[in-house]
Amino acid sequence: MKPEIPFRNPIRDKFQSAGRMDLWNDVPEKDWSNWIWQQQKRIKTLDQLEKVINLTHEEREAFKASNDLFNVAITPYYASLMDKDDPNCPIRLQSVPAPGELTIAPEDMEDPLAEEKYMPVPAVTHRYPDRVLFYTTHNCAMYCRHCTRKRKVADPDSATSNRVLDEGLAYIESHKEVRDVVISGGDVLSNSDDRVEYILSRLRAMDHIEVFRLATRNLVTLPQRITDDFVKMIRKYHPVFIHTHFNHPKECTQEAFDAVARLADAGCVINNQMVLLKGINDDAKIVKELNHKLLMMRVRPYYIFQCDMSQGISHFRTPVEKGLEIIEALRGWTSGMAVPHFVIDAPGGGGKIPLLPKYLIKHEGKEWTLRNYQGKEFVYREP
Numbered sequence: 001m002k003p004e005i006p007f008r009n010p011i012r013d014k015f016q017s018a019g020r021m022d023l024w025n026d027v028p029e030k031d032w033s034n035w036i037w038q039q040q041k042r043i044k045t046l047d048q049l050e051k052v053i054n055l056t057h058e059e060r061e062a063f064k065a066s067n068d069l070f071n072v073a074i075t076p077y078y079a080s081l082m083d084k085d086d087p088n089c090p091i092r093l094q095s096v097p098a099p100g101e102l103t104i105a106p107e108d109m110e111d112p113l114a115e116e117k118y119m120p121v122p123a124v125t126h127r128y129p130d131r132v133l134f135y136t137t138h139n140c141a142m143y144c145r146h147c148t149r150k151r152k153v154a155d156p157d158s159a160t161s162n163r164v165l166d167e168g169l170a171y172i173e174s175h176k177e178v179r180d181v182v183i184s185g186g187d188v189l190s191n192s193d194d195r196v197e198y199i200l201s202r203l204r205a206m207d208h209i210e211v212f213r214l215a216t217r218n219l220v221t222l223p224q225r226i227t228d229d230f231v232k233m234i235r236k237y238h239p240v241f242i243h244t245h246f247n248h249p250k251e252c253t254q255e256a257f258d259a260v261a262r263l264a265d266a267g268c269v270i271n272n273q274m275v276l277l278k279g280i281n282d283d284a285k286i287v288k289e290l291n292h293k294l295l296m297m298r299v300r301p302y303y304i305f306q307c308d309m310s311q312g313i314s315h316f317r318t319p320v321e322k323g324l325e326i327i328e329a330l331r332g333w334t335s336g337m338a339v340p341h342f343v344i345d346a347p348g349g350g351g352k353i354p355l356l357p358k359y360l361i362k363h364e365g366k367e368w369t370l371r372n373y374q375g376k377e378f379v380y381r382e383p
């Protein structure tokens with residue numbers, strides 16, 4: 001059943017529906033808005049993709065050559081956002097294999113964030129003192145071409161069995177210093193509601209666990225996943241934070257707006273983690289538009305990640321200066337809420353390191369000379 005839209009306001013009218021590609025015009029609305037139907041009808045083969053967009057020779061060849069390296073799966077909903085004829089469409093670049101994926105650059109790493117190195121049990125990375133990353137599935141609604149976890153995602157050998165899941169829960173239970181759990185994958189919402197509830201109820205029963213973060217891109221690629229039943233269940237386990245991954249304003253549709261509204265109305269706090277990607281969002285105007293749309297949707301722009309050094313994604317990487325240039329173009333020129341942290345997740349497992357343009361000109365004793373967003377200098381004197 002199509003979930004209820006929890007509220008209507010004029011802001012929602014600023015967003016457009018994703019619409020549908022011709023191929024799905026006759027699909028009944030009850031199927032189109034059903035996440036299981038969307039999941040079952042994902043585009044996985046070249047033949048299916050050819051029916052939806054006009055592929056270039058390079059895309060076709062890259063699809064064939066990358067088949068064994070990283071799965072393709074695109075929900076009909078997300079595919080409907082693609083430009084049929086433009087290979088540089090930002091939605092297409094994120095979902096359709098490109099020749100760049102076949103290149104392993106010398107600096108590329110299989111596990112750039114050393115997630116495996118800090119893995120005491122197969123489902124948990126424990127790198128920071130008070131929080132852990134918990135892998136609950138190897139599946140995603142869509143396989144993003146820029147995925148940093150390509151080594152695991154979609155690989156059947158990395159599936160989180162119930163035994164592995166319970167081992168992870170036992171580890172978290174026995175580590176009383178952990179207060180924050182990032183429940184991830186793959187995409188945590190590729191699990192059934194029952195499995196998500198099992199995980200949340202086990203964690204909520206642990207006295208030392210304060211907050212959860214559900215790491216999901218379903219708001220972007222499969223917003224139909226956020227059903228009324230799901231949000232009813234989630235309400236029982238607050239505080240629940242949602243970490244999602246919008247990369248481009250085109251992804252901010254009415255469907256995404258409604259999915260976020262359901263979660264926000266159910267009391268979830270939603271943060272966005274954008275990845276800086278060449279040809280997709282390496283432009284301050286695009287990032288500003290994205291962040292303004294996110295705020296209208298009640299999503300807080302939280303991070304801009306410098307693209308990691310994972311294998312087969314070097315064609316997406318921008319110079320680090322690009323991220324600084326974007327922050328410079330946002331800070332002061334728009335609401336602070338629309339200015340995320342620009343971070344590099346340090347290769348080798350050093351964690352997230354924030355980078356800022358140089359606002360401190362000079363510091364001598366108790367005198368701090370600072371520059372504002374317009375380039376004007378000001379002195380702050382400590383008492």
Ligand code: SF4
Nearest residue numbers: 140143144147186217
């Ligand atoms: S949803 Fe996240 S984990 Fe899954 S393929 Fe995309 S980036 Fe990777």
